[in-house]
Amino acid sequence: xxxxxxxxxxxxxxxxxxxxxxxxxxxxxxxxxxxxxxxxxxxxxxxxxxxxxxxxxxxxxxxxxxxxxxxxxxxxxxxxxxxxxxxxxxxxxxxxxxxxxxxxxxxxxxxxxxxxxxxxxxxxxxxxxxxxxxxxxxxxxxxxxxxxxxxxxxxxxxxxxxxxxxxxxxxxxxxxxxxxxxxxxxxxxxxxxxxxxxxxxxxxxxxxxxxxxxxxxxxxxxxxxxxxxxxxxxxxxxxxxxxxxxxxxxxxxxxxxxxxxxxxxxxxxxxxxxxxxxxxxxxxxxxxxxxxxxxxxxxxxxxxxxxxxxxxxxxxxxxxxxxxxxxxxxxxxxxxxxxxxxxxxxxxxxxxxxxxxxxxxxxxxxxxxxxxxxxxxxxxxxxxxxxxxxxxxxxxxxxxxxxxxxxxxxxxxxxxxxxxxxxxxxxxxxxxxx
Numbered sequence: 001x002x003x004x005x006x007x008x009x010x011x012x013x014x015x016x017x018x019x020x021x022x023x024x025x026x027x028x029x030x031x032x033x034x035x036x037x038x039x040x041x042x043x044x045x046x047x048x049x050x051x052x053x054x055x056x057x058x059x060x061x062x063x064x065x066x067x068x069x070x071x072x073x074x075x076x077x078x079x080x081x082x083x084x085x086x087x088x089x090x091x092x093x094x095x096x097x098x099x100x101x102x103x104x105x106x107x108x109x110x111x112x113x114x115x116x117x118x119x120x121x122x123x124x125x126x127x128x129x130x131x132x133x134x135x136x137x138x139x140x141x142x143x144x145x146x147x148x149x150x151x152x153x154x155x156x157x158x159x160x161x162x163x164x165x166x167x168x169x170x171x172x173x174x175x176x177x178x179x180x181x182x183x184x185x186x187x188x189x190x191x192x193x194x195x196x197x198x199x200x201x202x203x204x205x206x207x208x209x210x211x212x213x214x215x216x217x218x219x220x221x222x223x224x225x226x227x228x229x230x231x232x233x234x235x236x237x238x239x240x241x242x243x244x245x246x247x248x249x250x251x252x253x254x255x256x257x258x259x260x261x262x263x264x265x266x267x268x269x270x271x272x273x274x275x276x277x278x279x280x281x282x283x284x285x286x287x288x289x290x291x292x293x294x295x296x297x298x299x300x301x302x303x304x305x306x307x308x309x310x311x312x313x314x315x316x317x318x319x320x321x322x323x324x325x326x327x328x329x330x331x332x333x334x335x336x337x338x339x340x341x342x343x344x345x346x347x348x349x350x351x352x353x354x355x356x357x358x359x360x361x362x363x364x365x366x367x368x369x370x371x372x373x374x375x376x377x378x379x380x381x382x383x384x385x386x387x388x389x390x391x392x393x394x395x396x397x398x399x400x401x402x403x404x405x406x407x408x409x410x411x412x413x414x415x416x417x418x419x420x421x422x423x424x425x426x427x428x429x430x431x432x433x434x
Contacts, residue, residue, distance in 0.1 A: 005031025008087035010073050011061060012038035014051045017133045019093065019125030021064075026122050027091040028066040035061050036073030036081050041157050046076045046179075046186050048228060049150055051140050076186040077104060082111045089117065095124040103181045141228035144255025149302035151230040151257035154190050155363055155385055160376040163191035163232055164389045167202040171393050172223035173430040191257070191386075192227065194220060196234040198394040209236050213247055220256060226431075230257035232306075232388065237264050237282070241290045245297040248305070258304035259294075260337050260365065263287045263324060281310055284324055288331035295332040306335035306365060312347055313339050318354070325355055329362050335386070337365035345371040349382050356383040 007027040011020060027033045037058050043050050050057065054072075061070040073081050078090070090112055096105045109119050140146060154161045166172045172192060179188040197207045199219050205211050220231065233251055238244040238261035251259055263282045282290075287307070294305045307328035311321035325336050338351050348371060352364055363385040368374055376387055400420065407417040 005088040006034060006085060007031045007089045007091055008034050008036065008078075008082065008085055009091045010036035010038060010078060010081075011057075012043045012047050012050075014057060015133055015137060016060060016064065017125075017130050018127075019130055022125055023091055023093060023122050024064055024066060026120065027089070030089045030091070030120065032068045033066055034069045034071060034085055034087065035064075035067055036078070037061050037070055038076070039072055039074050042074060042076050044154065044157055044190065045188065048137070048141060049153075051137065051146065077184050078108050079111055079184075082108065082117075086115055087112065087117055089120050091120045091122060093124045094121040097121070100179045100181045100186060103184065104186065107184060138228060142224065142255075144224075144253065147224075147228065147230060147255040148252065148257055148300065151191060151232065151304060152302060154230065158190055159380045160384065161190045161386045162376065162389070163193045163386060164189045165195045165198050165391050165393050166192045166223055167194070167198045167219060167394060169222040169226045170427075170430070172227040174393065176227040176229055177430055189229065191230045191232055192223060193232050193388045193390055194223065194234060195390055195394075196236050198391050199234075201394055209239070213243075213250075217250065217254070220251075220254065224255060231255070232258045232260060232386075235259040235261040237262055238290055238294070241293050244290055245293050248294045248297050248303070249299075252298055252300060252303040257302070258306055258334070260306040260308050260335075261290070262308040262310055263328075264310055279310070279314060281314055281316065284327045287324075288327055291328060291331040291333050304334035305332070306337055306363075307333040308337040308339060308365075310339060312351070313341055318347065318350060321351055322354055325351075326358070329359060333362070335363035335365055337367070339367060341370050343370050345374045345378075352382045352384055 007030045009023055009027055013020060024033065024035075037054070038046060040050055040054050058070050058072070061067060071081065071085075082090070090108050092105070092108075096102060105119070111117075112119065151161070164175050166175050175189050175192045179186060194216070196209070196211075196216075199216055200207045200211050203211055203215070220233065223231065233256050235244070235247070238259075239247070244261070248259065264279055265282045265286075266280045291305055291307060307325075309321050309324050309328070311317065311324060321338065325338075328336065336355070338348060340348050345368070348366060355364065360383075364383060365386040365388060366379060366384050367388045367390045368379075369390055379387055404417045404420060407420075408414055410416075
């Protein structure tokens with residue numbers, strides 16, 4: 001070891017296992033070891049939600065034998081810390097050659113080459129002991145007491161929390177494991193949305209609250225079994241207040257993070273129809289009472305009840321929407337979802353801007369199904385906190401499946417459908433083996 005040489009590596013882990021120690025031991029051979037510890041903000045973009053605090057992770061790394069210094073790494077990109085410490089070597093496992101981190105790896109090579117630095121890669125460690133630790137971490141992350149409060153924590157860590165619709169264990173795995181690199185940044189979905197519309201559609205039923213709560217709980221449990229990310233549940237109108245109270249307790253107990261209920265009454269009609277079908281908005285007083293009853297039923301501060309306002313959908317006007325928002329927050333709502341059928345975001349932005357004049361803190365949720373040209377960055381500038389991509393997985397799966405069925409019927413064989421089929425081995429790689 002040369003004490004004049006600086007060696008850098010980075011960890012985002014909550015548990016040190018032999019794979020990490022192999023990297024540290026290699027780094028020790030090369031020089032003075034500095035380890036970057038990913039901040040919570042970077043960790044939730046790169047990997048999984050931390051199970052221990054940043055300070056605990058920092059101290060854990062500092063206490064590894066041979067580590068000279070543990071320092072924060074605020075981004076998934078290594079660039080800022082590399083420019084600060086100018087290491088002679090960067091040491092990393094070799095798995096990042098083949099996944100979404102490949103562009104980050106190339107950035108490391110490009111940056112350290114400016115002063116003659118070198119990347120040293122250690123064979124990735126994947127044995128029974130490491131697999132067991134990974135499974136234990138996943139089990140901890142999926143436990144209801146850890147998962148339930150994760151949405152509130154994400155709202156403090158992320159400029160916009162991104163949720164995507166899931167309706168099965170498999171779509172939950174897609175939401176859980178889809179990670180992309182874009183312009184030096186790594187990104188993934190933060191949360192999952194279990195939509196009444198998509199849950200009903202997956203079961204071949206109309207979206208009129210025909211699928212009962214017991215069946216919808218089974219969908220939630222399928223998703224909970226194989227994922228760790230927080231769940232936002234579409235509670236339709238919430239039903240009768242007495243039923244809503246019971247359902248809130250159930251959702252809280254099993255680890256759901258939030259329920260969104262809309263201020264309508266009567267037989268559920270999908271909001272996509274707007275005023276084309278008869279829809280009745282609840283009174284402010286009644287809906288406030290439902291919110292209060294739900295809040296009073298909760299046993300923790302983790303679970304969120306979010307009020308969805310239908311005034312713009314039903315063409316009741318901006319003032320009505322804002323009046324309801326004030327009242328619902330006053331009744332205890334933990335967030336406001338504002339909905340619109342327009343293709344332009346003007347009325348959504350108007351609502352958010354006016355709401356933020358009197359309320360800077362309450363989270364605002366949008367579902368940009370129709371006004372889908374707006375970026376998350378634009379929403380964040382106006383004060384939106386949660387963006388839900390509410391039905392895209394269902395809408396993309398349906399035409400693909402229909403196309404495959406038609407090709408088989410037309411050709412009396414399956415060959416022509418192969419070009420649009422993913423190999424099954426690629427699908428089952430999403431599924432963790434025990």
